[in-house]
Amino acid sequence: MGLLSLAIWMPIAFGVVLLAFGRDSQAGAVRWLALVGAIASFLVTLPLISGFELGTSAMQFVEKMMWFERFNVHYHLGVDGISLWMVPLTAFINVVVVIAGWEVITRKVNQYMAAFLILSGLMIGVFCALDGILFYVFFEATLIPMYLIIGIWGGPNKIYAAFKFFLYTLLGSLLMLIALIYLYVTSGGSFDILTWHKLPLSGSVQTLLFFAFFAAFAVKVPMWPVHTWLPDVHVEAPTGGSAVLAAIMLKLGAYGFLRFSMPIAPDAAREWGLLIIVLSLVAVIYVGLVAMVQQDMKKLVAYSSVAHMGFVTLGFFMFNPLGVSGGIVQMIAHGFVSAAMFLCIGVLYDRVHSREIASYGGVVNTMPRFAAFALLFAMANAGLPGTAGFVGEWMVILGAVKFNFWIGLLAASALIFGAAYTLWMFKRVYLGPVTKDEVKELADINAREFLMLAMLAVAVLYMGIYPKPFTDVMDASVLDLLKHVAASKLP
Amino acid sequence: MVTVPLVLLAIPSVVIGFMTIEPMLYGEFFKNVIFIDAAKHPAMQQLGELFHGPVAMALHGMTMAPFWLALAGVVAAWYMYLVNPQVPAFFARVLRPLVVLLEQKYYMDWINENILAKGARGLGQGLWKVGDRAIIDGFFVNGSWKVVGLVSSVVRWFQSGFLYHYALVMILGVFVLMTYFVWLA
Numbered sequence: 001m002g003l004l005s006l007a008i009w010m011p012i013a014f015g016v017v018l019l020a021f022g023r024d025s026q027a028g029a030v031r032w033l034a035l036v037g038a039i040a041s042f043l044v045t046l047p048l049i050s051g052f053e054l055g056t057s058a059m060q061f062v063e064k065m066m067w068f069e070r071f072n073v074h075y076h077l078g079v080d081g082i083s084l085w086m087v088p089l090t091a092f093i094n095v096v097v098v099i100a101g102w103e104v105i106t107r108k109v110n111q112y113m114a115a116f117l118i119l120s121g122l123m124i125g126v127f128c129a130l131d132g133i134l135f136y137v138f139f140e141a142t143l144i145p146m147y148l149i150i151g152i153w154g155g156p157n158k159i160y161a162a163f164k165f166f167l168y169t170l171l172g173s174l175l176m177l178i179a180l181i182y183l184y185v186t187s188g189g190s191f192d193i194l195t196w197h198k199l200p201l202s203g204s205v206q207t208l209l210f211f212a213f214f215a216a217f218a219v220k221v222p223m224w225p226v227h228t229w230l231p232d233v234h235v236e237a238p239t240g241g242s243a244v245l246a247a248i249m250l251k252l253g254a255y256g257f258l259r260f261s262m263p264i265a266p267d268a269a270r271e272w273g274l275l276i277i278v279l280s281l282v283a284v285i286y287v288g289l290v291a292m293v294q295q296d297m298k299k300l301v302a303y304s305s306v307a308h309m310g311f312v313t314l315g316f317f318m319f320n321p322l323g324v325s326g327g328i329v330q331m332i333a334h335g336f337v338s339a340a341m342f343l344c345i346g347v348l349y350d351r352v353h354s355r356e357i358a359s360y361g362g363v364v365n366t367m368p369r370f371a372a373f374a375l376l377f378a379m380a381n382a383g384l385p386g387t388a389g390f391v392g393e394w395m396v397i398l399g400a401v402k403f404n405f406w407i408g409l410l411a412a413s414a415l416i417f418g419a420a421y422t423l424w425m426f427k428r429v430y431l432g433p434v435t436k437d438e439v440k441e442l443a444d445i446n447a448r449e450f451l452m453l454a455m456l457a458v459a460v461l462y463m464g465i466y467p468k469p470f471t472d473v474m475d476a477s478v479l480d481l482l483k484h485v486a487a488s489k490l491p
Numbered sequence: 492m493v494t495v496p497l498v499l500l501a502i503p504s505v506v507i508g509f510m511t512i513e514p515m516l517y518g519e520f521f522k523n524v525i526f527i528d529a530a531k532h533p534a535m536q537q538l539g540e541l542f543h544g545p546v547a548m549a550l551h552g553m554t555m556a557p558f559w560l561a562l563a564g565v566v567a568a569w570y571m572y573l574v575n576p577q578v579p580a581f582f583a584r585v586l587r588p589l590v591v592l593l594e595q596k597y598y599m600d601w602i603n604e605n606i607l608a609k610g611a612r613g614l615g616q617g618l619w620k621v622g623d624r625a626i627i628d629g630f631f632v633n634g635s636w637k638v639v640g641l642v643s644s645v646v647r648w649f650q651s652g653f654l655y656h657y658a659l660v661m662i663l664g665v666f667v668l669m670t671y672f673v674w675l676a
Binding site: 164168225228289291292293294417420 | 616619
């Protein structure tokens with residue numbers, strides 16, 4: 001079995017075993033087995049990084065075998081510089097999330113852990129898939145465990161949130177399915193994504209395909225104006241669900257832009273690039289302002305995620321190496337930082353059972369170790385140099401300024417809004433005197449919570465101080481993609 | 492408490508200034524490090540021609556307006572705040588608007604808090620409540636499922652539940668299609 005297949009199916013296998021044999025009476029064993037499965041699934045992804053050959057844009061660790069012969073659908077996997085880091089990132093976040101749900105989830109523990117393990121495997125499948133149908137199957141399949149996570153372990157309005165999430169993202173994806181089928185017919189019966197990259201297509205067809213893919217990926221990212229599902233879902237989802245949703249699932253959409261929209265319809269991508277840039281800037285500025293007035297911490301971080309993902313899509317459609325690389329780096333950095341932010345909110349919610357900023361104040365006095373972690377992650381969210389949050393934003397802003405000064409200026413304003421809402425939230429929650437009784441009685445983080453926050457802190461600082469391993473990997477693939485996008489595919 | 496450090500800082504400042512002014516500004520200190528194009532930027536060269544040593548510069552400075560104005564300021568401050576405080580009180584009454592402007596730091600803090608910060612928060616509230624909640628969520632998202640529900644509540648009245656009604660409609664439909672394909676197409 002190839003490494004990529006192992007990375008996909010190992011967590012799924014562990015999840016299925018937990019589903020089949022786990023019981024709430026053996027919750028302890030279930031948790032440990034889930035943790036073992038998550039760690040093993042993460043370790044399996046590490047040889048991908050060490051064995052990855054730099055300087056080439058070709059797909060690596062390729063696996064290909066026939067799946068549905070009748071329709072020429074293959075089980076075709078591979079990673080390049082664009083998708084490589086998403087695989088270990090997904091597996092890493094899965095480990096953190098299993099640790100995060102350790103004591104909090106007491107009902108249907110085996111199903112909860114199984115949902116996350118299976119979800120992790122499916123998401124890795126999305127990033128590795130090189131066959132259109134395989135990509136689609138994994139892309140849609142991720143909706144199911146997340147829907148269950150929100151719908152079963154979520155908050156008071158979980159049913160509305162779960163339905164909204166499922167239907168909203170599914171609707172966009174249906175247009176993508178039509179596009180995939182059209183490409184299958186036009187290419188003479190192939191679902192191979194790399195073949196589609198070379199397929200000549202007329203301008204009008206490219207436009208239709210671009211918007212079909214846009215419908216799916218824009219909802220997933222989420223771009224303005226189809227972003228409103230994210231705050232509702234984050235608020236209702238359990239902490240681990242929010243972390244995985246923000247850290248990985250949003251990146252499925254951004255990845256889709258790079259793997260489908262831009263290389264398959266390059267002429268349409270260039271023609272409509274300004275629209276995407278405008279929507280991204282609106283996401284960055286409009287949503288940044290909206291984030292500032294939120295009273296619910298999770299909603300604030302959710303809107304902050306929309307703004308950060310606006311940076312990602314902005315970087316992609318700059319069509320220069322700094323912008324695209326910056327967007328990919330921002331995807332990885334946001335994966336660490338947003339997961340950390342949601343876990344911090346989860347730590348507070350586990351104790352006080354409130355996400356309202358007004359319920360807190362002066363938390364640093366009673367939980368100093370936790371506040372230190374929260375400060376680091378808040379700074380990373382605001383884009384402080386030395387943390388992961390800075391690297392991607394800086395590269396995207398540089399790329400934007402190279403593209404057009406005024407777009408770069410507007411993008412840079414995001415840094416101000418990001419700092420404003422993050423620091424203001426931090427000040428109101430953590431700093432100042434303790435005025436609430438619930439805050440007076442708070443106990444600092446225990447060893448488990450310390451471990452999960454420390455893991456993310458190390459990742460955030462490492463990426464911020466030494467981002468070279470992340471950027472080196474993607475150089476060749478990004479340049480190849482841009483060369484491809486710059487060339488016309490009109491017949 | 493601050494006086495002693497100030498004195499301790501002032502003395503070396505004078506000494507260092509005295510020792511370094513000629514070599515640094517007009518001498519060879521920066522000889523191979525800083526290059527000035529005297530043709531385009533003659534200021535330093537002209538100043539150098541008028542410089543006759545640090546003592547001469549200090550003595551000459553004491554005969555010029557800035558020194559006398561600074562001294563006048565010290566004397567005025569001593570008089571106004573130590574001898575006769577009625578004088579600054581009078582000016583504060585007469586020039587009240589100017590005093591307020593300076594005390595409010597040109598209203599920069601007020602502008603920052605009431606226009607920039609409140610404005611941003613107000614704009615954020617408007618964009619959230621009107622843009623996101625009312626228009627996008629209220630009209631488009633929730634509106635779409637409400638429309639589906641509304642249409643369904645009307646359309647369901649067409650379901651009679653009787654098999655023979657459905658069979659009749661199917662036969663009529665086949666008749667229409669056949670009419671179209673046989674006669675008209």
